[in-house]
Amino acid sequence: MLTFLFSAVFCAAYLSPSISHVEGTAFTEQEMSHYRDRIKSMFYHAYNSYLENAYPYDELRPLTCDGQDTWGSFSLTLIDALDTLLILGNHTEFQRVATLLQDTVDFDTDVNASVFETNIRVVGGLLSAHLLSKRAGMEVEEGWPCSGPLLRLAEDAARKLLPAFQTPTGMPYGTVNLLRGVNPSETPVTCTAGVGTFILEFSSLSRLTGDPVFENVARKALRALWRTRSDIGLVGNHIDVITSKWVAQDAGIGAGVDSYFEYLVKGAIMLQDEELLAMFHEFDKSIKNYTKFDDWYLWVQMHKGTVSMPVFQSLEAFWPGLQSLIGDISSATKTFHNYYSVWRQFGGLPEFYSIPQGYTVDKREGYPLRPELIESALYLYKATGDPTFMQLGRDAVESIDKISRVN
Template sequence: MLSYSHKNTSTATWAIMFLLISPTIFFTSSISALDPRWAAKRKRMSLKVRDMFYHAYDNYLTHAFPHDELKPMSKSFTDSLSELGNLKLEHLSEQYKGLALTLIESLSSLVIMGNITEFERAVYWLADNLAFDVDVRVNLFECNIRVLGGLVSAHILATDSTNRLGQRVYNNELLSLAQDLGQRFLPAFDTPTGLPYAWVNLKYGVMENETPETSTSGCGSLILEMGALSRLTGDGRYENAALRALRKLWSMRSSLNLLGTTLDVETGNWIEHSSGIGAGVDSFYEYLIKAHILFGKDEFWMMFQSAYLGVQKYFRHGPWYHEADMRTGMATYWQLTSLQAFWPGVQVFVGDIAAANSSHREFFHVWEKYGVLPERYLLDQQVVHPTERYYPLRPELAESTFYLYQATKDPWYMEVGESMLNSLNQYTKVEGGFASIKDVATMQLEDHQHSFFLAETCKYLYLLFDDSFLSGRNYIFTTEGHPLPVLSSWHERLPQTYLPSNWTSFESIHQARQTSAMSSRICPAIPLNSQHPNQQIESACHVLDAREDHRCLTDEDCGVDGMSCRRRSCSVAGYCGLWLRL
């Protein structure tokens, strides 16, 4: 049985590569971010998150390890890796007995919380016991972001000299396991289109008569983990497979630069044309911008830029994002899904802080209304969805709260985090761990503690209150919350914005311009006014909607075009665009 020793970590300043410092405070707080009382409160809150993490982790070790996930109410386990994404529970193997999924997912959280002793014990247990030659059909996307991403990230952390593994010599065992798993993924990409099957058997490859249906996220959110694996091993097959799939997926976009939700990997045809930024598509957008930062390819930035403008034009309705038909841009479903709460965090990456804040505020209002965030919320009726009323301990709102605090240093976001922390302890904590909520209206519990609760929810809340792990470091977090370092050796060309000498730190908050991390590189034609050092330079992707009806009155309402970097003007009819001036 694994055990742990708690270690305290000190608070320090984080200089993050994409950090956007803004002097604008969108909310007021009773305590200033510079007030010593707030530092003490941050410390108390970080300790509460630490306690929450270890309550979940200890109970997993006691009642479920080495199976996949904990059932906290019955204090038992589920071998859930074969079930992830498998709504019909087809082809489940009775021989499968778990792969210590929650332990793998917890590795980077242990390091971030300073518990190197337990991290080391977990690493060597996996090195001695984990094997993937098992007859189990898994969801490629879920296994990639949870298991492959967890192993790759943990390998990088294990080889970081600051973590000082000393129990025995680390011989890259986690990387060897990751490479073995990556090789077992490759048969899924053997399709006429290069788009991977959603399902692969770890022992036998793609099963006969496997379904060709997959999601946009499922085949467009593989590049970070598989790309990192290629960079670490020198074997380009993993990155090439993921990149080929991503390029094929991008070629299937509509003339509006929108993508559907589900597709056929054998024919390359769309199955579901309705799309949005939620389930089935969400991490596709996230991985485009993060892949650009991690690998430095302009190709990823150009994809993201076009896709982001499409989202802003066809999905956005004030602070909300509805769903629309990829072919026409016409609205299809007016609903919030909890997975959409990642979007404000993505907007921080490109400098659209005001838009990120606006959407985040609406998500948090729904959280306050129910105590947690329901899986689906009907925007047109302002009520929870009649059937999808659950909250499975999702991390997305905590993630965006963390990014927005880092971008603004507004202590209001910490108050949001404190409210979320209190809700989780009040409504989901049980003696045997933390349980999902089956119905947000009644707070009826469900006997499942998802591995992402330890990999993401606890991690982002902890980083919100104690970011000392990130001081002086340069990381991108995967969609499952696993940190990957931004290294110049992985880049075709490292943008100046990401060089350590150019990072923006908390100490320089009053000297920093309010600027997008991309804008000076993408829009050099827009000059800075040296007489106004705090002027705002709009993000290269910024689509300004100054009024609720999305119509303009003057050219000032229209902002900068994300494609050409030219100033947009307001037409006589009241629409923003690039109009030919004769």
């Protein structure tokens, strides 16, 4: 997550010229250069600290200056950081890390891994690195991009996830053992996002390797989930992948659901797929009809549409960016400013924010460096050129450096 934060903010600062014909105050080139340098410094402080204190573990624990494995012992920070290294222009380190991962990462391990997290972070990270490797100056195999060591690693990781999809519905279990498959005692209950967040990585794998199995299982899971929507067009939060019965019936756009909608839109764009886009547009109508209030999105009962939780969750902050991708700039901007007002109130987004009370929800006050609002700001800035969205990037740099830096 931290590397995505740096990538999103740096992309906006690096790729965007000074603009003065729109609302807000344009950033001067001197200011842009200042924040580019700040972001680079912040990234390398975190990255070098990981290398010095935590490698080969997945993550650095900054207070104790040691490492821990969190998602399967894959040196995950290195996989997360590869695209950021390229964005920062560090081709030498990209090449070193890509080669190191080829030599050290092994998925034949007796580890219980999250199917969702392994896909978006490991498979997705390796695929991105593979597709960027030529741009980073690496020698590529004959037949690239349909061949290459990072692609083979991504394929190996994805094949370890396939047993999770062997259910009567085609919807995957949430956890799989990379060596033994699905544990017989594994719960069949998983979140909506854990079912519907595979089409980007798995379709890419199928197109690059020529093996349709990955895209087929991802599409089957999406279609199975689509068939479970309620009469008013909503989906819940957790579902039984064996019976297709909803276990948690709160409907919203936040935690447990969020990336399902994200992947419908981004999958439709990447694959030029009308089916995925049509699914999203149908959901979007119901979401606006039943969950949208004053440009906030609440949680409602999926069958009745009655409000169950009048809260804003930080994971919902991807939504304005998603709206911008389908051209709904007006709605996206209004919702973004609601979310940005919460950021300005606290210097970050709390996990849960009570909309009626205008304050955090007890025991959900923390901000675990989620990048969603920054991603939305990037998309909206690129869509409108309004420097107001760049101001969120500036605020993010200042906040993250202040509240998260450990020297």
